[in-house]
Amino acid sequence: MTEEEYDVVVVGSGAAGMTAALTAAHLDLRAVVVESAAKFGGSTARSGGGLWMPGPEAATYLKHVAGDEVSPARRDALLEHGPTVLNFVRKHTPLRFMRVPGYPDYHPEAPGGLAEGRTVEPRPLPVRRTGKDLEDLAEPYQAAPNGMAVTALDYRWLSLGLRHPRAALTVARLTAGRLTGRKLTMGQALAAGLRAGLRAAGVPVLLGTPMTALVTDGGRVTGIRCGDRTLTARRGVVLTAGGFEHNERLRRQHHGLGTTGTVGAPTNVGTAIEAGQALGAAVDLMDEAWWGPALPLTGGPYFCLAERNLPGSLIVDGTGRRFVDEAAPYVDFVHTVLGRTGTGPHLPTWLVVDRTYRDRYLFAGRAPRTPLPRRWFDAGVAHRADTLDDLAARIGVPAEALRGTVERFNGFATTGRDEDFGRGDSAYDRYYGDPRQRPNPCLGPLLRPPFHAFALIPGDLGTKGGLRTDERARVLREDDTPIPGLYAAGNTSASVMGRGYAGAGATLGPALVFGYLAALDLAAD
Numbered sequence: 001m002t003e004e005e006y007d008v009v010v011v012g013s014g015a016a017g018m019t020a021a022l023t024a025a026h027l028d029l030r031a032v033v034v035e036s037a038a039k040f041g042g043s044t045a046r047s048g049g050g051l052w053m054p055g056p057e058a059a060t061y062l063k064h065v066a067g068d069e070v071s072p073a074r075r076d077a078l079l080e081h082g083p084t085v086l087n088f089v090r091k092h093t094p095l096r097f098m099r100v101p102g103y104p105d106y107h108p109e110a111p112g113g114l115a116e117g118r119t120v121e122p123r124p125l126p127v128r129r130t131g132k133d134l135e136d137l138a139e140p141y142q143a144a145p146n147g148m149a150v151t152a153l154d155y156r157w158l159s160l161g162l163r164h165p166r167a168a169l170t171v172a173r174l175t176a177g178r179l180t181g182r183k184l185t186m187g188q189a190l191a192a193g194l195r196a197g198l199r200a201a202g203v204p205v206l207l208g209t210p211m212t213a214l215v216t217d218g219g220r221v222t223g224i225r226c227g228d229r230t231l232t233a234r235r236g237v238v239l240t241a242g243g244f245e246h247n248e249r250l251r252r253q254h255h256g257l258g259t260t261g262t263v264g265a266p267t268n269v270g271t272a273i274e275a276g277q278a279l280g281a282a283v284d285l286m287d288e289a290w291w292g293p294a295l296p297l298t299g300g301p302y303f304c305l306a307e308r309n310l311p312g313s314l315i316v317d318g319t320g321r322r323f324v325d326e327a328a329p330y331v332d333f334v335h336t337v338l339g340r341t342g343t344g345p346h347l348p349t350w351l352v353v354d355r356t357y358r359d360r361y362l363f364a365g366r367a368p369r370t371p372l373p374r375r376w377f378d379a380g381v382a383h384r385a386d387t388l389d390d391l392a393a394r395i396g397v398p399a400e401a402l403r404g405t406v407e408r409f410n411g412f413a414t415t416g417r418d419e420d421f422g423r424g425d426s427a428y429d430r431y432y433g434d435p436r437q438r439p440n441p442c443l444g445p446l447l448r449p450p451f452h453a454f455a456l457i458p459g460d461l462g463t464k465g466g467l468r469t470d471e472r473a474r475v476l477r478e479d480d481t482p483i484p485g486l487y488a489a490g491n492t493s494a495s496v497m498g499r500g501y502a503g504a505g506a507t508l509g510p511a512l513v514f515g516y517l518a519a520l521d522l523a524a525d
Protein backbone atom coordinates (compact mmCIF):
# COMPACT_ATOMS: atom_id res chain seq x y z
CA MET A 1 0.00 0.00 0.00
CA THR A 2 1.50 3.34 -1.04
CA GLU A 3 0.21 6.76 -0.17
CA GLU A 4 0.81 10.06 -1.94
CA GLU A 5 -0.45 13.47 -0.96
CA TYR A 6 -1.79 16.29 -3.13
CA ASP A 7 -4.12 19.24 -2.71
CA VAL A 8 -6.33 18.20 -5.61
CA VAL A 9 -6.76 14.81 -7.25
CA VAL A 10 -8.36 14.87 -10.68
CA VAL A 11 -9.80 11.66 -12.13
CA GLY A 12 -9.66 11.50 -15.94
CA SER A 13 -7.52 13.33 -18.49
CA GLY A 14 -10.12 14.74 -20.88
CA ALA A 15 -10.89 18.42 -21.38
CA ALA A 16 -12.69 18.78 -18.06
CA GLY A 17 -9.99 17.08 -16.01
CA MET A 18 -7.00 18.73 -17.62
CA THR A 19 -8.63 22.17 -17.31
CA ALA A 20 -9.39 21.54 -13.64
CA ALA A 21 -5.81 20.46 -12.96
CA LEU A 22 -4.34 23.33 -14.96
CA THR A 23 -6.44 25.84 -13.05
CA ALA A 24 -5.59 24.28 -9.70
CA ALA A 25 -1.89 24.42 -10.51
CA HIS A 26 -2.08 28.09 -11.44
CA LEU A 27 -3.85 28.76 -8.16
CA ASP A 28 -0.83 27.28 -6.37
CA LEU A 29 -2.46 23.98 -5.53
CA ARG A 30 -0.55 20.74 -5.89
CA ALA A 31 -2.58 18.76 -8.41
CA VAL A 32 -2.36 15.35 -10.05
CA VAL A 33 -4.37 13.71 -12.82
CA VAL A 34 -5.00 9.96 -12.83
CA GLU A 35 -6.02 8.33 -16.09
CA SER A 36 -7.21 4.74 -16.45
CA ALA A 37 -6.22 4.41 -20.11
CA ALA A 38 -2.67 3.92 -21.32
CA LYS A 39 -3.00 7.24 -23.17
CA PHE A 40 -4.39 10.63 -22.17
CA GLY A 41 -7.19 12.61 -23.79
CA GLY A 42 -10.29 10.38 -23.61
CA SER A 43 -13.15 11.39 -25.88
CA THR A 44 -11.68 14.87 -26.02
CA ALA A 45 -8.78 13.57 -28.12
CA ARG A 46 -11.23 11.78 -30.41
CA SER A 47 -13.46 14.82 -30.85
CA GLY A 48 -13.97 17.66 -33.28
CA GLY A 49 -12.59 19.99 -30.61
CA GLY A 50 -15.32 22.61 -31.14
CA LEU A 51 -16.12 24.77 -28.12
CA TRP A 52 -19.41 26.54 -27.46
CA MET A 53 -18.63 28.99 -24.68
CA PRO A 54 -20.14 32.39 -25.36
CA GLY A 55 -20.76 35.13 -22.82
CA PRO A 56 -23.93 36.29 -21.08
CA GLU A 57 -25.41 37.53 -24.38
CA ALA A 58 -26.43 33.91 -25.00
CA ALA A 59 -28.63 33.71 -21.87
CA THR A 60 -32.02 33.70 -23.60
CA TYR A 61 -30.92 31.09 -26.06
CA LEU A 62 -29.33 28.77 -23.47
CA LYS A 63 -32.46 28.96 -21.33
CA HIS A 64 -34.49 27.87 -24.32
CA VAL A 65 -32.16 24.95 -25.13
CA ALA A 66 -31.47 23.68 -21.62
CA GLY A 67 -35.02 23.95 -20.34
CA ASP A 68 -36.22 23.78 -16.76
CA GLU A 69 -34.18 20.78 -15.70
CA VAL A 70 -31.05 22.94 -15.42
CA SER A 71 -30.76 25.57 -12.71
CA PRO A 72 -30.43 29.18 -13.84
CA ALA A 73 -27.35 29.46 -11.61
CA ARG A 74 -25.51 26.77 -13.61
CA ARG A 75 -26.51 28.26 -16.94
CA ASP A 76 -25.35 31.68 -15.76
CA ALA A 77 -22.06 30.26 -14.48
CA LEU A 78 -21.32 28.79 -17.89
CA LEU A 79 -21.96 32.06 -19.67
CA GLU A 80 -20.32 34.25 -17.07
CA HIS A 81 -17.03 32.32 -17.10
CA GLY A 82 -16.82 30.98 -20.67
CA PRO A 83 -14.77 33.82 -22.16
CA THR A 84 -12.52 33.98 -19.06
CA VAL A 85 -11.78 30.28 -19.30
CA LEU A 86 -10.91 30.56 -22.97
CA ASN A 87 -8.44 33.34 -22.11
CA PHE A 88 -7.02 31.33 -19.24
CA VAL A 89 -6.38 28.35 -21.52
CA ARG A 90 -4.85 30.62 -24.13
CA LYS A 91 -2.53 32.11 -21.54
CA HIS A 92 -1.32 28.87 -19.99
CA THR A 93 -1.15 26.47 -22.94
CA PRO A 94 0.09 26.66 -26.55
CA LEU A 95 -3.54 26.57 -27.70
CA ARG A 96 -4.97 29.36 -29.82
CA PHE A 97 -8.57 29.49 -30.98
CA MET A 98 -10.48 30.68 -34.01
CA ARG A 99 -14.14 31.12 -34.77
CA VAL A 100 -15.83 28.60 -37.02
CA PRO A 101 -17.47 31.17 -39.27
CA GLY A 102 -21.08 30.54 -40.16
CA TYR A 103 -21.44 27.36 -38.07
CA PRO A 104 -24.89 28.17 -36.67
CA ASP A 105 -26.21 27.51 -33.22
CA TYR A 106 -28.12 24.26 -33.56
CA HIS A 107 -31.42 26.10 -33.12
CA PRO A 108 -30.61 29.38 -34.81
CA GLU A 109 -34.25 30.33 -35.23
CA ALA A 110 -35.03 29.87 -31.51
CA PRO A 111 -35.15 32.91 -29.21
CA GLY A 112 -31.63 34.33 -28.99
CA GLY A 113 -30.22 31.80 -31.49
CA LEU A 114 -27.56 32.94 -33.95
CA ALA A 115 -27.27 31.82 -37.57
CA GLU A 116 -23.62 32.92 -37.64
CA GLY A 117 -22.99 30.77 -34.58
CA ARG A 118 -20.79 31.00 -31.51
CA THR A 119 -18.41 28.07 -31.94
CA VAL A 120 -14.65 28.31 -31.72
CA GLU A 121 -12.09 25.60 -32.42
CA PRO A 122 -8.34 25.22 -31.81
CA ARG A 123 -6.05 26.65 -34.45
CA PRO A 124 -3.79 23.97 -35.95
CA LEU A 125 -1.16 23.24 -33.32
CA PRO A 126 2.40 22.48 -34.53
CA VAL A 127 3.50 19.20 -32.96
CA ARG A 128 6.75 20.78 -31.83
CA ARG A 129 4.65 22.73 -29.29
CA THR A 130 3.34 19.53 -27.72
CA GLY A 131 6.65 18.02 -26.65
CA LYS A 132 7.22 14.36 -25.95
CA ASP A 133 3.73 13.76 -24.58
CA LEU A 134 2.55 13.38 -28.14
CA GLU A 135 3.34 9.67 -28.08
CA ASP A 136 0.88 9.27 -25.19
CA LEU A 137 -1.97 11.10 -26.90
CA ALA A 138 -5.10 8.97 -27.41
CA GLU A 139 -6.02 8.31 -31.04
CA PRO A 140 -8.47 10.51 -32.92
CA TYR A 141 -11.82 9.02 -33.86
CA GLN A 142 -10.77 9.27 -37.48
CA ALA A 143 -7.33 10.20 -38.67
CA ALA A 144 -7.29 12.59 -41.62
CA PRO A 145 -5.68 11.10 -44.73
CA ASN A 146 -1.96 11.69 -45.36
CA GLY A 147 -1.42 13.52 -42.10
CA MET A 148 -3.45 16.55 -43.23
CA ALA A 149 -4.40 19.08 -40.57
CA VAL A 150 -8.17 19.09 -41.14
CA THR A 151 -10.19 21.52 -39.02
CA ALA A 152 -13.94 21.43 -38.38
CA LEU A 153 -14.32 24.26 -40.86
CA ASP A 154 -12.45 22.27 -43.52
CA TYR A 155 -14.76 19.30 -43.00
CA ARG A 156 -17.72 21.36 -44.16
CA TRP A 157 -16.10 22.00 -47.52
CA LEU A 158 -14.51 18.58 -47.89
CA SER A 159 -17.92 16.93 -47.52
CA LEU A 160 -18.95 18.59 -50.80
CA GLY A 161 -16.53 16.33 -52.65
CA LEU A 162 -16.56 17.04 -56.36
CA ARG A 163 -19.40 19.50 -56.17
CA HIS A 164 -17.80 22.73 -55.00
CA PRO A 165 -14.53 24.45 -55.92
CA ARG A 166 -13.87 25.13 -52.23
CA ALA A 167 -13.58 21.39 -51.64
CA ALA A 168 -10.72 21.15 -54.15
CA LEU A 169 -9.15 24.36 -52.82
CA THR A 170 -9.32 22.99 -49.29
CA VAL A 171 -7.55 19.78 -50.34
CA ALA A 172 -4.87 21.85 -52.12
CA ARG A 173 -4.36 24.08 -49.08
CA LEU A 174 -4.19 21.12 -46.69
CA THR A 175 -1.74 19.32 -48.95
CA ALA A 176 0.49 22.41 -49.14
CA GLY A 177 0.16 22.86 -45.37
CA ARG A 178 1.94 19.56 -44.82
CA LEU A 179 5.15 21.15 -46.08
CA THR A 180 5.33 23.44 -43.06
CA GLY A 181 5.45 20.54 -40.58
CA ARG A 182 2.92 18.32 -38.89
CA LYS A 183 0.10 19.99 -37.03
CA LEU A 184 -2.67 18.73 -34.78
CA THR A 185 -6.25 19.90 -35.16
CA MET A 186 -9.65 19.45 -33.55
CA GLY A 187 -9.71 17.32 -30.39
CA GLN A 188 -6.13 16.16 -30.92
CA ALA A 189 -4.97 19.76 -30.67
CA LEU A 190 -7.20 20.47 -27.67
CA ALA A 191 -6.01 17.45 -25.68
CA ALA A 192 -2.34 17.82 -26.61
CA GLY A 193 -2.42 21.56 -25.95
CA LEU A 194 -3.95 21.13 -22.49
CA ARG A 195 -1.41 18.40 -21.70
CA ALA A 196 1.43 20.73 -22.72
CA GLY A 197 0.00 23.29 -20.30
CA LEU A 198 0.01 20.71 -17.52
CA ARG A 199 3.61 19.76 -18.23
CA ALA A 200 4.66 23.40 -18.12
CA ALA A 201 2.82 23.80 -14.81
CA GLY A 202 4.46 20.66 -13.38
CA VAL A 203 1.25 18.63 -13.01
CA PRO A 204 1.83 14.87 -13.26
CA VAL A 205 -0.57 12.79 -15.37
CA LEU A 206 -0.49 9.18 -14.20
CA LEU A 207 -1.44 6.95 -17.13
CA GLY A 208 -2.78 3.43 -16.66
CA THR A 209 -3.97 4.40 -13.18
CA PRO A 210 -7.72 3.82 -12.79
CA MET A 211 -9.52 5.19 -9.76
CA THR A 212 -11.24 2.25 -8.12
CA ALA A 213 -12.91 3.99 -5.16
CA LEU A 214 -13.28 7.28 -3.34
CA VAL A 215 -11.84 7.64 0.14
CA THR A 216 -13.78 9.51 2.83
CA ASP A 217 -13.16 10.70 6.32
CA GLY A 218 -16.09 11.82 8.45
CA GLY A 219 -18.32 12.44 5.44
CA ARG A 220 -15.67 14.38 3.53
CA VAL A 221 -13.96 13.06 0.41
CA THR A 222 -10.25 12.98 1.19
CA GLY A 223 -8.78 11.05 -1.72
CA ILE A 224 -9.06 8.15 -4.10
CA ARG A 225 -7.95 4.58 -4.26
CA CYS A 226 -6.25 3.22 -7.38
CA GLY A 227 -5.93 -0.47 -6.58
CA ASP A 228 -3.58 -0.64 -3.61
CA ARG A 229 -2.40 2.92 -4.08
CA THR A 230 -4.03 5.77 -2.17
CA LEU A 231 -3.87 9.35 -3.41
CA THR A 232 -4.79 11.78 -0.68
CA ALA A 233 -6.46 15.06 -1.63
CA ARG A 234 -6.12 17.74 1.06
CA ARG A 235 -8.69 19.98 -0.65
CA GLY A 236 -10.78 17.61 -2.72
CA VAL A 237 -11.31 15.29 -5.64
CA VAL A 238 -12.58 16.30 -9.09
CA LEU A 239 -14.37 13.54 -10.99
CA THR A 240 -13.88 14.10 -14.71
CA ALA A 241 -13.85 10.50 -15.92
CA GLY A 242 -16.25 10.95 -18.82
CA GLY A 243 -19.63 9.30 -19.14
CA PHE A 244 -20.82 5.69 -19.11
CA GLU A 245 -21.13 5.23 -22.87
CA HIS A 246 -19.16 1.97 -22.88
CA ASN A 247 -20.85 0.37 -19.88
CA GLU A 248 -23.21 -2.23 -21.36
CA ARG A 249 -25.11 -2.73 -18.09
CA LEU A 250 -25.74 0.96 -17.44
CA ARG A 251 -26.61 1.59 -21.08
CA ARG A 252 -29.23 -1.14 -21.05
CA GLN A 253 -30.58 0.07 -17.73
CA HIS A 254 -30.89 3.74 -18.65
CA HIS A 255 -31.19 3.78 -22.46
CA GLY A 256 -32.54 0.37 -23.38
CA LEU A 257 -29.64 0.25 -25.86
CA GLY A 258 -26.22 -1.35 -25.73
CA THR A 259 -22.89 0.23 -26.50
CA THR A 260 -22.67 -0.52 -30.24
CA GLY A 261 -23.54 2.99 -31.43
CA THR A 262 -21.15 5.03 -29.34
CA VAL A 263 -18.01 6.65 -30.69
CA GLY A 264 -16.84 7.81 -27.25
CA ALA A 265 -13.60 6.67 -25.59
CA PRO A 266 -13.68 2.93 -24.77
CA THR A 267 -12.53 3.57 -21.20
CA ASN A 268 -15.54 5.72 -20.33
CA VAL A 269 -17.47 3.18 -18.31
CA GLY A 270 -19.14 5.26 -15.61
CA THR A 271 -16.90 4.30 -12.66
CA ALA A 272 -16.80 7.84 -11.32
CA ILE A 273 -20.55 8.29 -11.54
CA GLU A 274 -21.12 5.08 -9.60
CA ALA A 275 -18.45 6.04 -7.04
CA GLY A 276 -20.28 9.33 -6.46
CA GLN A 277 -23.62 7.55 -6.15
CA ALA A 278 -22.13 5.21 -3.55
CA LEU A 279 -21.54 8.29 -1.38
CA GLY A 280 -25.13 9.45 -1.77
CA ALA A 281 -24.77 11.75 -4.77
CA ALA A 282 -27.86 12.40 -6.88
CA VAL A 283 -27.84 11.78 -10.62
CA ASP A 284 -29.81 13.50 -13.37
CA LEU A 285 -30.47 13.00 -17.10
CA MET A 286 -29.26 9.38 -16.98
CA ASP A 287 -31.56 8.49 -19.89
CA GLU A 288 -29.80 11.03 -22.12
CA ALA A 289 -26.74 11.02 -24.36
CA TRP A 290 -25.05 13.26 -26.90
CA TRP A 291 -27.04 11.33 -29.46
CA GLY A 292 -26.45 11.16 -33.18
CA PRO A 293 -27.33 8.70 -35.93
CA ALA A 294 -24.52 6.32 -36.82
CA LEU A 295 -23.78 3.87 -39.62
CA PRO A 296 -22.97 0.52 -37.96
CA LEU A 297 -19.93 -0.09 -40.15
CA THR A 298 -17.88 -3.25 -39.75
CA GLY A 299 -14.94 -1.40 -38.20
CA GLY A 300 -17.15 0.47 -35.70
CA PRO A 301 -19.91 3.07 -35.80
CA TYR A 302 -19.59 6.07 -38.09
CA PHE A 303 -21.22 9.24 -36.74
CA CYS A 304 -23.23 10.90 -39.56
CA LEU A 305 -23.02 14.66 -39.96
CA ALA A 306 -23.18 16.16 -43.46
CA GLU A 307 -24.39 12.86 -44.95
CA ARG A 308 -27.98 13.63 -43.83
CA ASN A 309 -28.09 17.23 -45.03
CA LEU A 310 -26.84 16.83 -48.57
CA PRO A 311 -29.33 16.75 -51.47
CA GLY A 312 -30.32 13.49 -53.12
CA SER A 313 -30.89 11.70 -49.82
CA LEU A 314 -33.81 10.97 -47.53
CA ILE A 315 -34.45 8.83 -44.47
CA VAL A 316 -37.30 6.36 -43.89
CA ASP A 317 -38.21 3.92 -41.16
CA GLY A 318 -39.49 0.37 -41.57
CA THR A 319 -42.75 1.66 -43.07
CA GLY A 320 -40.88 3.16 -46.02
CA ARG A 321 -41.99 6.66 -44.99
CA ARG A 322 -40.10 9.72 -43.84
CA PHE A 323 -40.62 10.73 -40.22
CA VAL A 324 -38.23 13.61 -39.53
CA ASP A 325 -36.26 16.52 -40.96
CA GLU A 326 -33.25 14.42 -41.94
CA ALA A 327 -30.90 17.39 -41.51
CA ALA A 328 -32.00 18.14 -37.94
CA PRO A 329 -29.32 18.52 -35.23
CA TYR A 330 -28.11 15.06 -34.26
CA VAL A 331 -29.48 14.94 -30.71
CA ASP A 332 -32.96 15.92 -31.90
CA PHE A 333 -32.79 13.44 -34.75
CA VAL A 334 -32.22 10.51 -32.41
CA HIS A 335 -34.82 11.76 -29.93
CA THR A 336 -37.29 11.35 -32.79
CA VAL A 337 -35.91 7.95 -33.83
CA LEU A 338 -36.28 6.73 -30.25
CA GLY A 339 -39.86 7.92 -30.10
CA ARG A 340 -39.24 10.64 -27.52
CA THR A 341 -40.91 13.41 -29.50
CA GLY A 342 -44.38 11.99 -29.91
CA THR A 343 -44.19 9.48 -32.76
CA GLY A 344 -42.23 6.30 -33.25
CA PRO A 345 -39.89 4.70 -32.35
CA HIS A 346 -38.70 4.78 -35.94
CA LEU A 347 -36.51 1.71 -36.08
CA PRO A 348 -35.10 0.35 -38.30
CA THR A 349 -33.90 3.51 -39.98
CA TRP A 350 -32.62 3.74 -43.55
CA LEU A 351 -30.72 6.49 -45.35
CA VAL A 352 -31.63 6.28 -49.04
CA VAL A 353 -29.57 8.05 -51.70
CA ASP A 354 -29.36 8.10 -55.48
CA ARG A 355 -26.43 8.00 -57.85
CA THR A 356 -26.07 11.77 -58.19
CA TYR A 357 -25.52 11.96 -54.43
CA ARG A 358 -22.84 9.26 -54.55
CA ASP A 359 -21.19 10.88 -57.57
CA ARG A 360 -20.94 14.27 -55.90
CA TYR A 361 -20.30 14.03 -52.18
CA LEU A 362 -18.00 12.48 -49.63
CA PHE A 363 -19.82 9.62 -47.90
CA ALA A 364 -18.66 8.35 -44.50
CA GLY A 365 -15.17 9.52 -45.42
CA ARG A 366 -15.26 7.78 -48.83
CA ALA A 367 -14.55 9.86 -51.91
CA PRO A 368 -17.33 10.41 -54.47
CA ARG A 369 -17.54 7.91 -57.34
CA THR A 370 -15.39 5.36 -55.52
CA PRO A 371 -16.92 1.94 -54.88
CA LEU A 372 -18.01 1.26 -51.32
CA PRO A 373 -16.37 -1.62 -49.46
CA ARG A 374 -17.83 -5.06 -50.18
CA ARG A 375 -17.92 -5.81 -46.45
CA TRP A 376 -20.53 -3.08 -45.89
CA PHE A 377 -22.88 -4.95 -48.21
CA ASP A 378 -22.01 -8.34 -46.73
CA ALA A 379 -22.79 -7.00 -43.26
CA GLY A 380 -26.18 -5.66 -44.37
CA VAL A 381 -25.21 -2.05 -43.61
CA ALA A 382 -25.33 -1.04 -47.29
CA HIS A 383 -27.70 -2.18 -50.02
CA ARG A 384 -27.73 -1.30 -53.72
CA ALA A 385 -30.41 -1.74 -56.36
CA ASP A 386 -31.31 -0.42 -59.79
CA THR A 387 -34.92 0.28 -58.89
CA LEU A 388 -36.61 1.59 -55.78
CA ASP A 389 -38.83 -1.51 -55.71
CA ASP A 390 -35.81 -3.74 -55.63
CA LEU A 391 -34.17 -1.60 -52.95
CA ALA A 392 -37.37 -1.77 -50.88
CA ALA A 393 -37.34 -5.57 -51.12
CA ARG A 394 -33.73 -5.70 -50.02
CA ILE A 395 -34.31 -3.64 -46.88
CA GLY A 396 -37.74 -5.09 -46.14
CA VAL A 397 -39.92 -1.98 -46.45
CA PRO A 398 -43.17 -1.80 -48.48
CA ALA A 399 -42.21 -0.95 -52.07
CA GLU A 400 -45.26 1.16 -52.76
CA ALA A 401 -44.62 3.27 -49.68
CA LEU A 402 -40.97 3.88 -50.58
CA ARG A 403 -41.88 4.78 -54.17
CA GLY A 404 -44.55 7.19 -52.92
CA THR A 405 -42.13 8.73 -50.41
CA VAL A 406 -39.51 9.39 -53.07
CA GLU A 407 -42.08 10.79 -55.50
CA ARG A 408 -43.44 13.23 -52.93
CA PHE A 409 -39.94 14.19 -51.78
CA ASN A 410 -38.83 14.83 -55.37
CA GLY A 411 -41.73 17.28 -55.68
CA PHE A 412 -40.43 19.16 -52.64
CA ALA A 413 -36.97 19.23 -54.22
CA THR A 414 -38.42 21.01 -57.25
CA THR A 415 -40.28 23.66 -55.25
CA GLY A 416 -37.55 23.91 -52.61
CA ARG A 417 -40.03 23.45 -49.75
CA ASP A 418 -40.26 20.31 -47.66
CA GLU A 419 -43.92 20.60 -46.72
CA ASP A 420 -43.74 17.58 -44.40
CA PHE A 421 -40.70 18.22 -42.18
CA GLY A 422 -39.19 21.56 -43.23
CA ARG A 423 -35.79 20.20 -44.25
CA GLY A 424 -33.54 23.07 -45.21
CA ASP A 425 -35.67 25.70 -43.47
CA SER A 426 -33.15 26.12 -40.66
CA ALA A 427 -29.76 27.74 -41.12
CA TYR A 428 -28.37 24.70 -39.28
CA ASP A 429 -29.70 22.33 -41.94
CA ARG A 430 -28.23 24.48 -44.68
CA TYR A 431 -24.74 24.68 -43.14
CA TYR A 432 -24.02 21.12 -44.23
CA GLY A 433 -26.10 21.40 -47.38
CA ASP A 434 -24.84 22.01 -50.92
CA PRO A 435 -24.71 25.77 -51.67
CA ARG A 436 -24.93 25.01 -55.39
CA GLN A 437 -28.22 23.17 -55.02
CA ARG A 438 -31.15 25.48 -55.86
CA PRO A 439 -33.60 26.47 -54.59
CA ASN A 440 -32.95 24.53 -51.36
CA PRO A 441 -29.37 23.40 -50.52
CA CYS A 442 -30.68 20.36 -48.62
CA LEU A 443 -33.25 19.13 -51.13
CA GLY A 444 -32.40 17.27 -54.33
CA PRO A 445 -34.49 14.64 -56.09
CA LEU A 446 -33.61 10.95 -56.00
CA LEU A 447 -33.79 10.06 -59.68
CA ARG A 448 -30.73 8.23 -60.96
CA PRO A 449 -30.00 4.56 -60.27
CA PRO A 450 -28.35 2.79 -58.70
CA PHE A 451 -30.00 3.64 -55.39
CA HIS A 452 -28.33 2.87 -52.10
CA ALA A 453 -29.84 2.32 -48.66
CA PHE A 454 -27.68 2.49 -45.51
CA ALA A 455 -28.70 1.29 -42.07
CA LEU A 456 -28.65 3.94 -39.34
CA ILE A 457 -28.64 3.20 -35.62
CA PRO A 458 -29.00 5.50 -32.61
CA GLY A 459 -25.41 6.41 -31.82
CA ASP A 460 -23.76 8.95 -29.56
CA LEU A 461 -20.63 10.94 -28.80
CA GLY A 462 -20.95 9.91 -25.16
CA THR A 463 -23.51 10.08 -22.39
CA LYS A 464 -24.66 13.32 -20.77
CA GLY A 465 -26.39 12.11 -17.61
CA GLY A 466 -24.38 11.93 -14.45
CA LEU A 467 -23.74 13.39 -11.01
CA ARG A 468 -25.83 16.37 -10.03
CA THR A 469 -23.62 19.42 -9.52
CA ASP A 470 -24.13 23.07 -8.68
CA GLU A 471 -22.75 26.23 -10.27
CA ARG A 472 -19.44 25.66 -8.44
CA ALA A 473 -19.19 22.08 -9.80
CA ARG A 474 -19.77 20.65 -6.30
CA VAL A 475 -21.43 17.23 -6.30
CA LEU A 476 -24.87 17.35 -4.68
CA ARG A 477 -26.98 14.89 -2.78
CA GLU A 478 -30.66 14.31 -3.45
CA ASP A 479 -31.51 17.23 -1.09
CA ASP A 480 -29.09 19.47 -3.04
CA THR A 481 -26.56 19.75 -0.24
CA PRO A 482 -22.94 19.34 -1.41
CA ILE A 483 -20.78 16.35 -0.52
CA PRO A 484 -17.72 18.02 1.02
CA GLY A 485 -14.57 17.61 -1.04
CA LEU A 486 -16.27 16.16 -4.12
CA TYR A 487 -16.56 17.89 -7.50
CA ALA A 488 -17.52 16.76 -10.99
CA ALA A 489 -17.38 18.20 -14.52
CA GLY A 490 -17.65 17.09 -18.12
CA ASN A 491 -19.66 13.98 -18.86
CA THR A 492 -19.34 12.66 -15.33
CA SER A 493 -21.77 15.43 -14.36
CA ALA A 494 -25.33 15.87 -15.61
CA SER A 495 -25.09 18.31 -18.48
CA VAL A 496 -25.80 22.03 -18.21
CA MET A 497 -27.42 21.63 -21.65
CA GLY A 498 -30.28 19.58 -20.20
CA ARG A 499 -31.73 17.45 -22.97
CA GLY A 500 -30.68 19.90 -25.66
CA TYR A 501 -27.55 20.81 -27.60
CA ALA A 502 -26.90 24.52 -28.06
CA GLY A 503 -24.36 24.34 -30.85
CA ALA A 504 -21.13 22.75 -31.99
CA GLY A 505 -18.94 22.47 -28.91
CA ALA A 506 -21.79 22.33 -26.40
CA THR A 507 -20.21 19.42 -24.57
CA LEU A 508 -16.58 20.56 -24.51
CA GLY A 509 -17.30 24.22 -23.75
CA PRO A 510 -19.05 23.42 -20.45
CA ALA A 511 -16.48 20.69 -19.68
CA LEU A 512 -13.73 23.31 -19.66
CA VAL A 513 -15.77 25.87 -17.74
CA PHE A 514 -16.94 23.58 -14.94
CA GLY A 515 -13.50 21.97 -14.65
CA TYR A 516 -12.15 25.49 -14.14
CA LEU A 517 -14.87 26.38 -11.65
CA ALA A 518 -14.20 23.23 -9.60
CA ALA A 519 -10.58 24.28 -9.18
CA LEU A 520 -11.59 27.84 -8.33
CA ASP A 521 -13.81 26.56 -5.55
CA LEU A 522 -11.15 24.19 -4.26
CA ALA A 523 -8.69 27.05 -4.09
CA ALA A 524 -11.16 29.23 -2.22
CA ASP A 525 -12.12 26.46 0.21
Ligand SMILES: Cc1cc2nc3c(=O)[nH]c(=O)nc-3n(C[C@H](O)[C@H](O)[C@H](O)COP(=O)(O)OP(=O)(O)OC[C@H]3O[C@@H](n4cnc5c(N)ncnc54)[C@H](O)[C@@H]3O)c2cc1C
Nearest residue numbers: 012014016036042043044047048050211490491505507508
Ligand atom coordinates in the same frame (compact mmCIF):
# COMPACT_ATOMS: atom_id res chain seq x y z
C1 LIG B 1 -15.90 11.71 -32.59
C2 LIG B 1 -16.29 12.70 -31.56
C3 LIG B 1 -16.45 14.04 -31.92
C4 LIG B 1 -16.85 14.98 -30.98
N1 LIG B 1 -16.87 16.30 -31.32
C5 LIG B 1 -17.16 17.22 -30.37
C6 LIG B 1 -17.03 18.61 -30.62
O1 LIG B 1 -16.56 19.05 -31.67
N2 LIG B 1 -17.41 19.47 -29.65
C7 LIG B 1 -17.87 19.05 -28.44
O2 LIG B 1 -18.23 19.87 -27.61
N3 LIG B 1 -17.95 17.74 -28.15
C8 LIG B 1 -17.57 16.82 -29.07
N4 LIG B 1 -17.59 15.50 -28.75
C9 LIG B 1 -17.95 15.10 -27.39
C10 LIG B 1 -16.78 15.39 -26.45
O3 LIG B 1 -15.60 14.86 -26.99
C11 LIG B 1 -16.99 14.80 -25.07
O4 LIG B 1 -18.28 15.12 -24.60
C12 LIG B 1 -15.93 15.39 -24.12
O5 LIG B 1 -14.66 15.08 -24.61
C13 LIG B 1 -16.08 14.88 -22.72
O6 LIG B 1 -14.99 15.38 -21.99
P1 LIG B 1 -14.70 14.81 -20.56
O7 LIG B 1 -13.53 15.57 -20.06
O8 LIG B 1 -15.93 14.80 -19.75
O9 LIG B 1 -14.33 13.27 -20.80
P2 LIG B 1 -13.26 12.56 -21.72
O10 LIG B 1 -12.58 13.47 -22.65
O11 LIG B 1 -13.89 11.36 -22.29
O12 LIG B 1 -12.16 12.10 -20.65
C14 LIG B 1 -12.50 11.20 -19.64
C15 LIG B 1 -11.25 10.42 -19.27
O13 LIG B 1 -11.46 9.75 -18.03
C16 LIG B 1 -10.81 8.50 -18.08
N5 LIG B 1 -11.37 7.61 -17.06
C17 LIG B 1 -12.54 6.93 -17.09
N6 LIG B 1 -12.69 6.22 -15.96
C18 LIG B 1 -11.59 6.48 -15.19
C19 LIG B 1 -11.17 6.03 -13.91
N7 LIG B 1 -11.90 5.20 -13.17
N8 LIG B 1 -9.98 6.48 -13.44
C20 LIG B 1 -9.22 7.33 -14.17
N9 LIG B 1 -9.58 7.79 -15.39
C21 LIG B 1 -10.76 7.36 -15.89
C22 LIG B 1 -11.07 8.05 -19.49
O14 LIG B 1 -10.16 7.05 -19.87
C23 LIG B 1 -10.89 9.34 -20.28
O15 LIG B 1 -9.57 9.50 -20.72
C24 LIG B 1 -17.15 14.56 -29.67
C25 LIG B 1 -16.98 13.23 -29.29
C26 LIG B 1 -16.53 12.31 -30.22
C27 LIG B 1 -16.31 10.89 -29.77
